[in-house]
Amino acid sequence: MDVRETKTQQSPALERGARILDVVARSKTFLSLSDLSRELNIARSSVHSLCQTLVNLELLIRRNDQTFQLGPHVMRWSNAFTLQSDVATEFAAIWDQETGLPGATITLTVQDGAEVVYIAARNAARSRSSLEFRVGMRLPAVFTATGKAFLSHMPDHEIRRLYAQGLPAPRTGRSVRTIDDLLAELRIIRHQGYSCDEEQVAEGMVCFGATVLDAQNRPIAGVAVSLTLDAEAMSDRNTVIDNVKQMATRLSHRMGADLPANDQMRGG
Amino acid sequence: MDVRETKTQQSPALERGARILDVVARSKTFLSLSDLSRELNIARSSVHSLCQTLVNLELLIRRNDQTFQLGPHVMRWSNAFTLQSDVATEFAAIWDQETGLPGATITLTVQDGAEVVYIAARNAARSRSSLEFRVGMRLPAVFTATGKAFLSHMPDHEIRRLYAQGLPAPRTGRSVRTIDDLLAELRIIRHQGYSCDEEQVAEGMVCFGATVLDAQNRPIAGVAVSLTLDAEAMSDRNTVIDNVKQMATRLSHRMGADLPANDQMRGG
Known part of the structure; x- marks a missing residue:
């Protein structure tokens, strides 16, 4: 040798x-x-x-x-990469670096049909939010920021099929109620590259979300920042949105997504 | 630089x-x-x-x-590998090397539910077979060698679901007629690592088949050698079977399958 x-x-x-x-x-x-x-x-x-x-x-x-x-032989390495790389672990590794949002709750979800499932959550230390996110919790995708972000990857006809029986019962006075209103929201999300839940899940709570993509550019997770309305009023909305998009981009890059160079955030 | x-x-x-x-x-x-x-x-x-x-x-x-x-970064290469590698092209590259079977017809199929679709075929020069394989042709999976090989990767309860309405109409006096007989055949295939159609598709024709696996060890194609009964009588059955298994192993390796070292045939 x-x-x-x-x-x-x-x-x-x-x-x-x-x-x-x-x-x-x-x-x-x-x-x-x-x-x-x-x-x-x-x-x-x-x-x-x-x-x-x-x-x-x-x-x-x-x-x-x-x-x-x-x-x-390259397939040996990509198979091993997929086994070794876990979006929840990577999420845990980066959330402490997100010092730009000390008062915010940060969550990670996966989509399961018409619901999102929370697989990780860092709740704000002194949360006055009306909702505490717990791992394993499920919420209707249509009302949540990450759920809307997931749905924005689906074509309209699949959305109509998924909700052929109608949307789930509203949770607040601001929850989306019709397919047409939902499709209008999704069009805006596709255009903006992030999603927004303004008191659709819980009164007094605003969330911003974006999707994490894998190496085939499929959405594999959603990341969201939740703020109480008073915290949101105090912080700069654009800073929060940039932060959410950056977290999603960093996680996507880490999971092997092939993003345009100017979208990529290198770690550190 | x-x-x-x-x-x-x-x-x-x-x-x-x-x-x-x-x-x-x-x-x-x-x-x-x-x-x-x-x-x-x-x-x-x-x-x-x-x-x-x-x-x-x-x-x-x-x-x-x-x-x-x-x-x-390894995912860049594996995505490109998958795009550049095409089992039909690889099949065309190796079939001329299979000089061990000059009188045989060699076919490549993919599974589509309860059928196999022929995506490549080298028909024997002077075939006296009662069946000429053409690209695009479909046959019931249950009767064909590659179809049986595909089905052998599915658990029994999925086979029963796939044929909940019963097996297709027999093509010859020897075509398999019941789910139980089919499941018994599949057990033998799993054990032997190759499949056999003895006059189940056409009278006077015998075929041996095996599956090609991808980098996730999923069956993506089936390869088979077909012989007329008289040719089969003249050739050594074990040589034909070894040849089919070797072609499937070489194609699987080429498509990135992670086979045990002693199963791998290096090219050349």
């Missing part, structure tokens, strides 16, 4: 290998050694040796026309 | 980086630098620099306790 020390502090060969896989992954056509050499500005002989190693590792496959495509 | 030439013909840093990801992917616990150094028999300083690069590339994540888990 080769146990020589590498002299470089960083590993340029490893970086280049990863860049080759990135270029092959992004390309609309299958690339040759010359294409890769040109694209990466790396000498052809160097690309040749890196590609040979990647083929041996089954990270690349050499096609009959001497171009390359990704190899099956 | 760094365009120095690497001197090594193979790239040891790249190989080691891939081995680190493999070890992290396989481990039941999260590993530290010392664990990785010991496991891979690579000096700790070298592992340190490789891991730093992998963290920068978001292929690894450094956890709060200084252990590592896989990072979200």
Whole structure:
């Protein structure tokens, strides 16, 4: 076994290998050694040796026309990533960093048909909210911020099918009551990229929500910030909304979602 | 940009980086630098620099306790792999290598409920079979070799639900006629790892089948070899069966399935 020390502090060969896989992954056509050499500005002989190693590792496959495509070995890593990565754990790791919202309640939900299920909640220390969120609690999706965010990913005809028997009984005087009003709300959510529940779940409580996406850009969780109306009056609404969107974006990136570069928040 | 030439013909840093990801992917616990150094028999300083690069590339994540888990960047590659890899294309690439079966018809199917759909077929040059397989053709899953192989992945209660209205009308005197006979056949298939249609689709035709698995070990396609009874009498049945199983294993490996090492056939 080769146990020589590498002299470089960083590993340029490893970086280049990863860049080759990135270029092959992004390309609309299958690339040759010359294409890769040109694209990466790396000498052809160097690309040749890196590609040979990647083929041996089954990270690349050499096609009959001497171009390359990704190899099956990458699936080992993605399967393991999916097993090791858990949105609730990541949520717990970031919520303490959200120092911008000291008085807020932050919750994480998953969708289960017409309901959302709370899988994590950090309730504000001295909450005067009329509602305490507990893990395992269920609420109708139509009234909650995360539920509305989930529903905004569904086409209108699926929403109509889901609520073919009508919407659930209203919880407050402001709960949405008709499919048409719900669909109008969802259109706004799709446009704005966040959702809002203004006293639809409980009187005196306002929530802002957004969805967490997985590597296939499917919504796998919802994150929301809940404020009592008096706290909301004191804080800057745009700051709260930015914070919710940032949490959702960071969690999505962490779960492997392929977001546009300007949407991505790197950790730290 | 760094365009120095690497001197090594193979790239040891790249190989080691891939081995680190493999070890992290396989481990039941999260590993530290010392664990990785010991496991891979690579000096700790070298592992340190490789891991730093992998963290920068978001292929690894450094956890709060200084252990590592896989990072979200691996999902870029697996998504691209899935888009670039197509079982029908791979099937076309290997069938010409199956020189062991010159007189046989080889087919590839997908399951659609209680039917199989033929997505590729190499019909024997001078087929005397009573059935010519065409792409797009559908047959009842219960009678075909690939269909039986697909059904063998389903639990018995799902089979009973799928055929709650009874089995389709028999095609020959030997077509399976009852759920109980079908379930008995499926038990044998699960045990043997291949399926057999002896004149259940067409008189005078025998087929052997097996399933192709994807990276989540789900059956995504079925491969079968069909022989006329006289050809079957002349050939060695075990050779044909081995050939079908090998084709299915090679295609599964190519599609990213995580098969036991002794099941894997490397290409070439």
